[in-house]
Amino acid sequence: MSEALSAEDSVSARKVHEFFLDNGLQVIVIPDHRAPVATQMLWYKVGSADDPKGISGLAHFVEHLMFKGTEANPPGQFAKVVARNGGEFNAFTRNDVTAYFERVARDRLPTVMALEADRMSNLRFSDDEVKSERNVVLEERRSRVENAPNAILQERMMAALFPGHPYGIPVIGWYEEIEGFSPEAAVAFYKRYYAPNNAVLVIAGDVTPDEVRKLAEENFGSIPASETLEPVRVRPVTAAPSEPVVIQLADPRAGRITVQRYFPVPSYPSAKPGEAEALDLMMRIVTGGAAGKLYRRLVVEEKLAATAGGGYVRPLRDAGMLAFDAIAAEGVTAEQLEEAMTRFIAELRQGSVTQADLDRAKSSYLAQFVYAADSQDELAGHYGGFLSAGLTLDQIEAWPARIDEVTVADIEKVAATYLDPARSVTGILEPSAESLAA
Template sequence: MRLATCFRSSLLTSLAVLMLAVNPQAHAADGATRAAEFKLSNGMDVVVIPDHRSPVVTHMVWYRVGAADEVRGTSGIAHFLEHLMFKSTDKIPVGEFSKIVGRLGGQDNAFTGNDATAYFQRVAKDRLGKMMEMEADRMVNLRLDEKEVLTERDVILEERRSRIENNPSSILDEQMNAALYLNHPYGKPVIGWYHEMAKLSRQNALDFYKHYYAPNNAILVVSGDVTVDEVKKLADETYGKIPSNPTVTTTRNRPADPPQLVARRLTLKDPRAGNYSFQRYYQAPSYVTAKPGEAEALDILMKIAGSGSTSRLYKKLVVESKLASSAGGDFSGYGLDGGTISLYAVAADGVPLEKVEAASDEVLADIVKNGVTEQELTRAKNSYLADYVYDSDNQATLARRYGWNLAVGRTVADVEAWPANISKVTANDVKKVAAKYLDPNDSVTGYLVPDQSGVAQVEDLSAPSPSGELR
């Protein structure tokens, strides 16, 4: 899927950074109770985020279903259905959905993740009712022609070839995820495994659609130039007419991983790889599964350890030792069942990956042993809080912020409490989560090695052998 364009105000950026550097708590009033929420009689949740600066709205429908909810053996069906949702209904001819949005002066798209699937449009305010009508129509009236299904299946297979199998870094990422999760469905790719995708059928898509696509399994998010009363009236007239589906349950029964007892290692040799690179993934809790304060501390930990040119990994590996041309890390904490900590480094010319890995381990070991400084802590908090303010200036980003959190079981209150909770993180909190979750036994390490011997050839990868696939 195409990514929506984000716009930021440089003046707002400068003022936000200055304000937060002086007072990290100053963000609280801006984020407090910004969104309103209610529920339709059929169980559909609705969130409204008013922003009256321009007569534009972002309209999103989130379904509480993603790739991790697929029946084993049908990997990729969630993403496949996302594609098929743009086909036809009795009211909308094949391929006309996006064209109608475009003729109305709007933009639309969709994306699939492990835990949610979302569809969205950005249109003028007076087109909102039409968007609700169209989205409500395809929620229950999708029409799937066998020929169109087979054609679209070829499309997703080609997408997999171009995105995964022609990209050594993506192949390594996929293999590392498969090794990181011993039993949980997060270990399979959102786009699906090639051999299973090639067998996906019209009936697979219909079964998935009829079970999960219902108002009581959906969240409507509208941000922009609207009031709560306006949205409620339009939602009642469109989505409110759809009956709930009693077979949809709020509990997602997914297999859990057993205790991780041993570190795993992978090496991918591929002649198409441009550089020697090192990666490491750790399992970690998410904002849904973590104990109070832990997810925020993990965010701060990885901001200090791996985010940007001021991070410890970058300074140690790139600036000081010259072992790598780039290095960094991240905490991904918005999964329903857990999150991940990731590290990477691209080796400088002639530097063995073992030496790069050892230097990375030294950075992490120092944080585990000695923690972080108050200066690092303050800088990390201010950076996150400034990002929160910048993103709050974009209605599409706001809609995603609330939609994703609600789709994985969090609340509007959780979203709006995040800045205050980030501000509460202490240096000791960061040290504790580093010691607890940077556990080698709960990790996978991967090496990507340029190799001219032809170990991994393109033709080998057209047959069966990242966290959201975009249409």
């Protein structure tokens, strides 16, 4: 039996169930009866790429406001109820999705489902709460971006990689636009996108499909579908860079020299058949930790880097990204490290991946997938993330078999196509002259 079949068996053993409510809510049930625990994730198909022009960061801001309460559950009540029931919760906003997560004992699932259903349609917040939370987000941007040179560099690189496309705008938003957030903009965004026909509810754990269907109908069934939601969301088509872009940043807060290189590529939802899987495996071969070819070359063999890695940013709806990065070893210049990375990527583009490399990558990747299937959180995130990005349940469950079908020739093809230096954005971060002197 191949690794792919083992991975497929692991998924099918879960007997993932899918159904839709009359109002359009998509529900995924992943039974797991090993422990009396349930994980709930509610994914909204809206993220920072849907922010109105000139109001970047609004999707992330609305995520914050979702904890401000409703008439039935006033501000602070959500956290108190989850804590009182021994659960945990979290939320996050990405380019294409906003997700809310709760993990509780199975008999407390009705409680947290009622909380999520309530705030899907009954969110309330005052002008004072908007002002207060706006200050929280501004402080978050100051601490995570303004005071982090690497985050500043990455924002500039993304803007160059996706010119004219919302992916080039930071999820948290631009500082001056966050300052202008208004209650009216937040309400309009919430009413437009927070609706059952724009959401995926994933329940994993000690549950049955029948009981989840009953709970979903009771809690979400009466919420009306949004009538203003676009059937197909049209976003600007971004043109890849036509010549190499290099962005340099010197900052006294920087540690060692860092070199990063990005390439725009198709994502799983936007790629031609087989391309995303080939890109995925190629980057696992190249940037898979200490066993990756990039690490072995730059760190072990040439001793130019203290560490090296990267990856394939996959679950985006419109496009993906390949990332290569390295931190310079002591005494190594930015020019030396960049030249070594350039040479390595050129060899990769010419066909440096072997059959042995591919076999090892498939084996470890599919094994990792099987191990991840033992985690409710991982499974809920896996299905919810890809479904809300545009894949179907059948496509997700066929993933192990498609990975197993990738050949060395497939990897050579995507490497030659997408690792074009003219399409690249390189970022170089190094300490300023003053900090080097100090």
